[in-house]
């Protein structure tokens with residue numbers, strides 16, 4: 001799931017002093033400021049995430065002339081993932097699948113929706129990472145990896 005940066009709500013980001021432009025076409029950088037046409041300098045942006053329990057450090061680029069800050073593509077991706085994880089922990093994700101917890105007499109299991117598993121094959125295995133006693137992070141990987 002992709003976060004729509006244009007529609008980020010203020011409650012998603014409490015650090016109001018930082019105005020960020022995410023350059024989706026940029027990767028490792030250095031970036032060129034689109035306004036000043038100047039090479040931007042590396043900088044680090046700290047985000048206090050909602051609740052202030054977590055601060056996210058993002059490597060960014062800053063224009064020395066107009067002070068505009070941009071994220072590189074990989075940092076934008078990291079930011080994207082963090083926002084999705086925070087929403088998930090707060091049970092606020094718009095995109096989710098509710099499934100019964102099934103018991104086969106020995107263990108519990110959950111069925112994945114078919115739409116999510118079209119590219120899976122029988123070599124797939126999962127890492128189940130407990131976050132709390134009610135939250136689990138499931139990572140899918142290939143047995144060969």
Ligand SMILES: [Zn+2]
Pocket residue numbers: 033034035036037038063064065066067068
């Ligand atoms: Zn500039």
